Amino acid sequence: MTTETTPQATPETPHAHGPRLHWTKLAPEVFQAMVALDAAARKGLDPTLVELVKIRASQINHCAFCIDMHTKDARKAGETEERIYLLNAWEEAASFYTPREQAALALTEAITVLTDGFVPDAVHNRAAALFDEAELAQLIALITTINAWNRFGVSTRMAPGRSQ
Template sequence: MRSLSAVAKRGLGDPALAELVQIRASQLNGCAFCLDMHLAIAREHGVDEHRLGLLAVWREAGDEVFDDRERAALALTEAVTVLTDGFVPDEVYETAVKHFDDAALAHLVALITVINSWNRLMVTRRIPPGATEW
């Protein structure tokens, strides 16, 4: 999973966006360990506190806070993370396709998939924020 995560992040080419995606999935999954870790990494990549604070309500935050590409990635993240209605809605996928070429989209989907796996592993094992051994 570490290798897939590293390749997906590298292939996406935008470290700040990669962290926003991982933070949003971790928020949805209630994974304190991953949320804590990816918030710290996002800050290292220059994501400011204003954007981090509004990430949970990115739709309501407006276009001034998150650009169209970020919004497409976050919508896809939510759709893949919360599959309660079955498939990812066509409109969400089609919007992502407009903002990501085939390779970048594949890396984005891989990143979303792997953070969801990490979240499930850490939540199941009840790994607390900041834990160094798990």
């Protein structure tokens, strides 16, 4: 239990809240394991692709902390503002993304929204045609890892603007 006061939400400020708890301090071994998993999952993948995947999953999961962090990381990796802005509508703006990026984003959406059903064969096959098996395994690990980060961020209300 935290001793911090959390502002109450009102109709005027429906999201006026602070963090529920600081999980990284309360479960440091889990946090360190997540950091190690994240580093392992990104190995061998293009840094820009990594950030696009992380931003897209975070958009779907409504994780403001991760969206903020990964848009900043994407810029540092050389990503353009235009592609970051269009990411939420990447299918409509497909010409801005490579076929590999499109396949990775489709796979990201399928894995992130498993409540819509299983990952469709067409989505998997599209990615499998453009990534070798090792890359595909890494990509699936990356998508799974960012979804775990998102769940920590959303459930504990990690505030955007505080990433380092």
